[in-house]
Amino acid sequence: MNQRSLAIAGIVALALLPPALQALDQVFYIGFAARILIYAMAASSLNLILGNGGMLSFGHAAFIGAGAYTVGILAAEGVGSAWVAWPLAIVCAAAAALVIGAISLRTRGVYFIMITLAFAQMVYYILVSMKAYGGDDGLNLGSRSAVGFGLDLKDEFTWYYTCLALLAVVLYLLNRMTAARFGRALEAIRENETRMEAIGFATYRHKLVAFVIAGAIAGLAGALLANQSSFVSPKLMHWTQSGTLMVMVIIGGVGHRYGGLVGALVLLGLEELIAEFTLYSQLGVGMVLLGIVLFAPQGIAGLFQRSATRPLP
Amino acid sequence: MSGILLLEQSLNGLQFGLMLFLLAAGLTLVFGIMDMINLAHGSLYMLGAYLMATLAQATGSFLVALPLAIVATGILGVLLEMSLLRKLYQRDHLAQVLATFALILIANEVVRMIWGAQPMMLATPAVLSGPVDLLPGLSYPSYRLLVIGVGLAVAALLYWLVTRTRTGMLVRAGASNREMATAMGVNIKRLFTIVFGIGAMLCALAGALLGPLLAVQVGMGEEILILAFVVIVIGGIGSIRGALVGALLVGMVDTIGRAFLPALFREFLPPQYAAGLGPGLASILIYLLMALVLFWKPQGLFPARG
Amino acid sequence: MKTGSKLAGIALALMLTTPGQAADKVKVGLVSTLSGPAGALGVDMRDGFNLALKHMGGKLGGLATEIIASDDQFNPDTGKQIVDRFVKRDRVDFVTGIIYSNILLAAAPTAFESKTPYVSANAGPSQYAGKGCSPYFVSAAWQNDAFHEAAGQHATSRGIKDVYLMAPNYPAGQDALTGFKRFYKGKINTEAYVKLGQLDFAAELAQMRAAKPEAVYVFFPGGMGINFIKQFVAAGLSKDIMLLLPGFSADQDIIPAVGEPMLGLMSTAHWALDLDNAENKRFVADFETDYKRIPSVYAAQGYDTALLIDAAVRAVKGKVEDRDAVMKALKSVKAKSVHGPYRINNNGYPVQNYYLRVVGKDAKGRIVNKTIGTIFTNQADAYAKECALK
Structure with a gap:
């Protein structure tokens, strides 16, 4: 099966999920599936810079937080329209990514990991102490954003299909982008930045553009996440959240076009499954992660098909 | 603000910095020489503290328990290196982050299974439990003086080890160019095990020494691990000198910021803003410091790799 | 991966299906x-x-x-x-x-x-x-404020005139000090906030020593409380300054981790081991x-x-x-x-009632809390009148 029919089959399967769950009287899992879709979006955005661009950002949760808090703060100020809040969430996250990226991308390797982490920590502590917007207690949205057209996002079906549609659009755009000159250049920079510079390519600017795009998508994911829980809190941008996103990407397959989706599905599914059998899910999750690193170095998606791009050196 | 207070706060900054140095030294060695991101460094620190608490309760003596805990953690570290971490050296940073992140989760659960969820007691040795008078009007906790002393001693010892001994020479060779060192016949495998063992022992020393000041509990490693990472990144990865300078810088900036920023803001701003802004800014000061340092020196202050 | 997620979803659902109530x-x-x-x-x-x-x-x-x-x-x-x-x-x-x-x-x-x-x-x-x-x-x-209110009342009835307040910089910390101030009538020396999850308190303790308050009231949850009390006692401050605590910072999760230095510390709660x-x-x-x-x-x-x-x-x-x-x-x-x-x-x-407790040794020599007085009798919280429910 080629990539296109695979993608279409995947979308059909995902589209049939809610009625199937309803038939089984398991409506709870529709919300759970929507959550996986949102995390898939966030992880895919990280995969763009981490997998395709080789930028190991340990602060990606900051952009999710920026998007989520944009929605949260607007809701607290009485602006509940998705048509205002979500684009603004994307813009805010992109702006944050522009500032953080512009400074962070001066560094390489481990230093880049740490400086992105530092920025995320700054955002985290500022929000924890910001009492006007709930501080550590977070902010309750009251209700999900309003979209009009007679649609109510509180309805689990509507919500799921909204998330699915947005994820499909994001994945489509990301795939187009990575297949085009932009993506090729990004991968070339990952493989040999000096060489790209030598042939006259503005590598810094190119990486920054990718970083901002990833931030913007993470912002949208953040806006959705805020709606999913009707709640935002600084925990959204705690460093462990950035770690979780990274883990999703690695599990799913670094640089693989569906790595983020697979990773989110496997990790969240695994946590849910293990939590069913034991209270101490962390031990099980830890063991499985370790197993994946040791025995499936290309991630899960890499086990099933040859990766479209080569793994990191 | 009196001179005595400023002096005391500088001493606090020094002490906090040296505290961080104990942890950062091991981290920077492992990181710099093996090019390996070990997030589980904090877990070894936790293990060291737990072993110390257990041994101190069992033997009833701080001094007897200390070397035992250090050796035990060192052995555990070596076993961990030989069984697992060795497999990760050739992998990319991502795989290392994931694997050692998994180790953190596992270590926390295992420690809880063995010792329970409640924090452990690790008391200050009775002789050092109170303050001593350093100057008229300046009394300082004697235990913190011990931490300062040990921190300086370890710094000196490591400096001597790295610059004056054969092992240190190999370590420096490994840090600046691993391939070349291997080509010149250095037994890198054994060197790595030794370095990791030393790193684990430094962790245990840090955990054991800080136990009487801090809570000995599950997850205690992560909080301080991030600070240790900040330290070595500021200092330049792989450089002991960088770790020391970075640790002192972080310790000073953090302490002075916490001590004087809130008061400063109270002077210049209306109270409702000052109350939130002062502590808020003080808590992100070290991250700000790190971002600034990396902005001017993207490789840290003392880059080890040539 | 096409049908994988769907299958996984259904498998998950089947596995977890529980019989009707x-x-x-x-x-x-x-x-x-x-x-x-x-x-x-x-x-x-x-x-x-x-x-x-x-x-x-x-x-x-x-x-x-x-x-x-x-x-x-x-x-x-x-x-x-x-x-x-x-x-x-x-x-x-x-x-x-x-x-x-x-x-x-x-x-x-x-x-x-x-x-x-x-x-x-x-x-x-x-x-x-x-x-x-x-x-x-x-x-x-x-209600979250209750232990803090009791501590404030205790400080007032003890005739304490000058208190130094400290808590983590997050809503529960700010509420804690607000609760204390609601019943405390004396002077506030300083109201200080620190980072949530802070490890080392040397800087704050030095400021505190310099401020020379009569008593200190702090709210630090969990591990922060252990860190603070250990360091407060090690700095020798417990000799000159009275340390008042809410029950959260002086209970059986904290006491065994700190040990002897806890002896003599007073705290407020609605329950005690020896009730x-x-x-x-x-x-x-x-x-x-x-x-x-x-x-x-x-x-x-x-x-x-x-x-x-x-x-x-x-x-x-x-x-x-x-x-x-x-x-x-x-x-x-x-x-x-x-x-x-x-x-x-x-x-x-x-x-309900709120009690004053002091850390001491029980008959077996273990370090525990003992009740030494009642601070509030049948006390309700300050917010109830704003609630529209009957």
Whole structure:
């Protein structure tokens, strides 16, 4: 099966999920599936810079937080329209990514990991102490954003299909982008930045553009996440959240076009499954992660098909 | 603000910095020489503290328990290196982050299974439990003086080890160019095990020494691990000198910021803003410091790799 | 991967399908922080709850009881998700167990919307005490400000004139100091806030020494409290300055970790190890036998929560599906408790006594809390009058 029919089959399967769950009287899992879709979006955005661009950002949760808090703060100020809040969430996250990226991308390797982490920590502590917007207690949205057209996002079906549609659009755009000159250049920079510079390519600017795009998508994911829980809190941008996103990407397959989706599905599914059998899910999750690193170095998606791009050196 | 207070706060900054140095030294060695991101460094620190608490309760003596805990953690570290971490050296940073992140989760659960969820007691040795008078009007906790002393001693010892001994020479060779060192016949495998063992022992020393000041509990490693990472990144990865300078810088900036920023803001701003802004800014000061340092020196202050 | 996710979803659903709710059974969803550094309190609370259940032969209100426990991992989002699962999938009759207010604030609305009673075993945020009170919220513990208010009252009646206040820079920390100030009438020397999760307090202790206050009141939850007390005593400040604490910072989760330096410290709470009533004696003795440790105030709250649910189920004669009747019962029954008699106010929070306790040695030489006085009798919280519920 080629990539296109695979993608279409995947979308059909995902589209049939809610009625199937309803038939089984398991409506709870529709919300759970929507959550996986949102995390898939966030992880895919990280995969763009981490997998395709080789930028190991340990602060990606900051952009999710920026998007989520944009929605949260607007809701607290009485602006509940998705048509205002979500684009603004994307813009805010992109702006944050522009500032953080512009400074962070001066560094390489481990230093880049740490400086992105530092920025995320700054955002985290500022929000924890910001009492006007709930501080550590977070902010309750009251209700999900309003979209009009007679649609109510509180309805689990509507919500799921909204998330699915947005994820499909994001994945489509990301795939187009990575297949085009932009993506090729990004991968070339990952493989040999000096060489790209030598042939006259503005590598810094190119990486920054990718970083901002990833931030913007993470912002949208953040806006959705805020709606999913009707709640935002600084925990959204705690460093462990950035770690979780990274883990999703690695599990799913670094640089693989569906790595983020697979990773989110496997990790969240695994946590849910293990939590069913034991209270101490962390031990099980830890063991499985370790197993994946040791025995499936290309991630899960890499086990099933040859990766479209080569793994990191 | 009196001179005595400023002096005391500088001493606090020094002490906090040296505290961080104990942890950062091991981290920077492992990181710099093996090019390996070990997030589980904090877990070894936790293990060291737990072993110390257990041994101190069992033997009833701080001094007897200390070397035992250090050796035990060192052995555990070596076993961990030989069984697992060795497999990760050739992998990319991502795989290392994931694997050692998994180790953190596992270590926390295992420690809880063995010792329970409640924090452990690790008391200050009775002789050092109170303050001593350093100057008229300046009394300082004697235990913190011990931490300062040990921190300086370890710094000196490591400096001597790295610059004056054969092992240190190999370590420096490994840090600046691993391939070349291997080509010149250095037994890198054994060197790595030794370095990791030393790193684990430094962790245990840090955990054991800080136990009487801090809570000995599950997850205690992560909080301080991030600070240790900040330290070595500021200092330049792989450089002991960088770790020391970075640790002192972080310790000073953090302490002075916490001590004087809130008061400063109270002077210049209306109270409702000052109350939130002062502590808020003080808590992100070290991250700000790190971002600034990396902005001017993207490789840290003392880059080890040539 | 095309059908993989769908299959996984269905497999998951099948695996987890639980039979429909039986009328002769009570289902309690217990969500708490059970892992990580913040997990010690949740474990204590759960153990207390389970002990009460054991004392009642595994039944609540005479009905067979199923407890579904889940770990929120100290993450509001996870907590929210778990309550969602309790309500939509497991269809529990009661939700309980959340330790931290920020998690409760994220998760409880889900229970309220589905009209599932939430019985708090710890967290008691002011948001649910005043205008935002919910008909489906009841607490078997306290309102968040209560211990701090008692400490403020204690400072006032002791004639303390000059207090230095300190707390972490987050809402619960700010509320704590507000609660203290509500009943404290003397001068405030300094009101200082530190980073949440701070490890080293040397800088703050030096500032404190220089400020020369008569007493210090701090609120530091969990590990922060251990760090602070250890360092406060090591700095020799305990000789010149009186350290006042809320019960959270001087209970059996903290005392064993600090040891001797705790001796003589005073704290305020609605319960103490030596409170003289039959339930408490049995609870303390059996908790020690079963869990090999001295119970903390959180364990006591877990125990009381189970007793309150038990009394309510009994009062509605097992008809737990009538949520409004259950709520009415929860608010009106005279449940037994290990902290003595109490009643539930219009906003769902208890009206009860608060005690002054001091850390000392018991007959076996162990370091424990002892009751030395009553600060408030039948005290309600300050927000109840803003709550529209009757």
